[in-house]
Amino acid sequence: MSEAIKKFMYVNRKAPYGTVYALESLEVVLIGAAFDQDVSMAFMDDGVFQLTKGQDTGDTGVKNFSPTYKALGDYDVNKLYVEKESLEERGLSLDDLMPLTYEDEDDDWNEKPSIKLVSRSELTDLMEEQDVLMNF
Amino acid sequence: MATLHTVNKSPFEKNSLERCLSTAKDGSTILFIEDGVYSAVKGTKVSSSIEAALGKHNVYALKPDVTTRGLSDNMIDGIELVDYDGFVDLAAECSKVQSWL
Amino acid sequence: MKFGVVVLEGPYTHEAADTAYQFTKAALEKGHEVFRVFFYHDGVNNGTRLTTPPQDDRNIVTRWSELGEEHGLDLVVCVAAAQRRGIVDADEAKRNGKDADNIAPSFRISGLGQLIEAGIQSDRLLVFGD
Numbered sequence: 154m155s156e157a158i159k160k161f162m163y164v165n166r167k168a169p170y171g172t173v174y175a176l177e178s179l180e181v182v183l184i185g186a187a188f189d190q191d192v193s194m195a196f197m198d199d200g201v202f203q204l205t206k207g208q209d210t211g212d213t214g215v216k217n218f219s220p221t222y223k224a225l226g227d228y229d230v231n232k233l234y235v236e237k238e239s240l241e242e243r244g245l246s247l248d249d250l251m252p253l254t255y256e257d258e259d260d261d262w263n264e265k266p267s268i269k270l271v272s273r274s275e276l277t278d279l280m281e282e283q284d285v286l287m288n289f
Numbered sequence: 290m291a292t293l294h295t296v297n298k299s300p301f302e303k304n305s306l307e308r309c310l311s312t313a314k315d316g317s318t319i320l321f322i323e324d325g326v327y328s329a330v331k332g333t334k335v336s337s338s339i340e341a342a343l344g345k346h347n348v349y350a351l352k353p354d355v356t357t358r359g360l361s362d363n364m365i366d367g368i369e370l371v372d373y374d375g376f377v378d379l380a381a382e383c384s385k386v387q388s389w390l
Numbered sequence: 391m392k393f394g395v396v397v398l399e400g401p402y403t404h405e406a407a408d409t410a411y412q413f414t415k416a417a418l419e420k421g422h423e424v425f426r427v428f429f430y431h432d433g434v435n436n437g438t439r440l441t442t443p444p445q446d447d448r449n450i451v452t453r454w455s456e457l458g459e460e461h462g463l464d465l466v467v468c469v470a471a472a473q474r475r476g477i478v479d480a481d482e483a484k485r486n487g488k489d490a491d492n493i494a495p496s497f498r499i500s501g502l503g504q505l506i507e508a509g510i511q512s513d514r515l516l517v518f519g520d
Contacts, residue, residue, distance in 0.1 A: 159510055166308075166390070174398075177431055177471060184502040190510065198304065277312045280387065281292065285509045288388045288517050289398070289431075295516075297406070323405045353412070354405075373416035380413075380514050381391045381422070388517040390398075 159284040160191045165200035167289065169218070170210070175203045176218050178289035183221070186228035193232035193283075194225075195276060197239045204235065204250045204268070219251065226255030231267045238273045291317040293383035296325035297390065300335045305389040310342055318383055320376065321350040321368075329368045330360055343367045351376060392423045394512030396505065398519030400432035401450035402443065407436055410518035411453055418461045426464040426508045427454075429497075431519065434477045437467040439494035451494050458496030465497045466504045 163182050169175040185192060196204060203222070210217040225233070233253060240246060253267040271279065280286065294313050298305040306328050313319060319342065321329050328335055329350040342348055343365075352370040355361055364370070371379065380386055395414050399406040414424055429436050441451045458465045467477055478486065479493040493499060509515050 161506075161509060164387075173431060180470060181430075181502055181505060185506040185509075187503070188506045188510065190506070198308065273311060277314070280312065281314060284385065285515050286385060286387050286517075287396075287509065287515070288390050289519065297409075297518075297520075322409055351409075354409075373412045374420060376413055377393075377417045377420055377422065380393070380516060383514075386514055386516050388519065390517070390519045 158189065158191050160282060161185065161193070161285045161287065162280060162283045163192070163194045164280075164286055164288045165194060165196050165203060166198040168199040168202040169208070170213070170215055174289045175200070176216070178287075179218060179221055181287065181289070182225070182230055183228060186230050192230050193234060193279070194230065195234045195236070195280070197236040197276065201235055201239045201243060201245060201250075204233075204253070205245065206249060206251050222251060222253055226253065226267055229255070231255035231265075232269065233267045234269050234271045234276055234279060236273055236276050237270050240270075290382070290384035293318045293320060293379050293386045295320050295322055295386065295388050296328060297323040297388070299324040299327045300333075301327065306335060309387075309389040310338060312387075313346055315345045318347040318349065318379055320371070320379055321348075322354055322376070323351075326350045326354045326358060326360060329355070329365055330363045331365050332363075336365055339365055339368070349375070349379065392425050392511065392513045393417050394425050394508035394515040395427045396508070396515065396517045396519070397427060397429045397433035397436060398431040398517065400435035401441065403432065404520050406518040406520060407433065407450055408448075410516075411450065411457070413516065413518070414463070415457055418457070418463070424461070424463055425512045426466055426504065428505045428508055429465070429467045430471050430502075430505065432475065433519075434467045434472045434475050437465065437472070437494050437497040438477055438492045440492045441494075455494050455496040463496070467493070467497055467499045468505065469499050469501055472499055
């Protein structure tokens with residue numbers, strides 16, 4: 154049991170900056186990447202705001218952690234499921250999100266997008282497949 | 290085995306209940322805890338969606354949170370009350386736990 | 391059955407700290423194993439022994455310590471979250487040049503890997519948060 158690879162999904166439903174949850178949950182994902190589990194992230198509800206382009210914290214003085222999402226690919230965290238309905242409800246589309254990519258070792262290290270747009274029902278099915286859901 | 294979904298937010302403040310209901314597969318178990326127990330009260334704007342959910346899911350409310358808030362006499366029929374022991378049993382019986390925070 | 395428990399909110403501010411405690415206690419009393427209780431976000435504030443609640447209220451920190459003592463429960467406070475919020479043990483105090491430590495009995499400070507390990511090792515992981 155302990156040797157088997159588990160499917161971990163980090164479920165992000167909160168916007169960045171207003172509270173610390175998004176920042177600290179990203180830290181969990183980065184540490185968790187060292188454990189060789191089957192890792193994915195879900196972004197739904199206000200969680201989709203974590204991935205938007207153009208975040209600039211200069212005027213508030215808080216830490217801008219949006220560049221860290223770009224490093225996820227290097228940590229083999231390359232399944233970032235973004236719920237389409239949540240984007241649409243917030244007047245957003247894929248073009249408004251940071252272009253996050255990873256190099257696919259099974260395909261001659263070709264660069265591929267990490268963000269996968271999924272419908273609400275597809276995301277439900279994905280959650281059902283998981284062994285562990287980490288909700289922050 | 291089905292998933293245990295816990296909801297700990299008032300449905301009048303956050304969308305946790307709504308997201309739980311739109312995500313939970315038929316046959317899964319839903320447990321209201323903390324301010325989530327306000328979802329289980331009769332005659333509110335969400336009671337019809339809870340009554341509909343009772344046909345598809347096993348719906349429970351955490352009794353200590355219900356009594357703490359003085360809601361015992363106003364619960365929607367069909368919602369079963371469990372104490373912390375019962376919460377542990379539900380978590381053990383289900384395959385995993387999804388916390389709708 | 392082996393449970394893992396994650397506490398993401400501070401004591402007194404959010405009921406999550408109470409629910410997590412009551413769940414953990416009930417699980418242990420029913421004969422289940424609790425692999426670890428991991429404290430993250432403001433949950434790390436469950437682990438400061440300097441907490442002094444009014445006498446007519448529950449002492450959430452002492453309650454955890456006693457449960458830890460009684461059952462040999464592994465109560466782990468995340469080091470990164472703890473440093474941000476001023477929860478330190480003697481080693482951390484020394485390392486960071488602080489003049490005191492405040493970790494409560496039965497708690498220990500460790501890394502986020504302990505949370506992932508709890509997810510891997512436990513049959514069920516329960517997250518109590520906001």
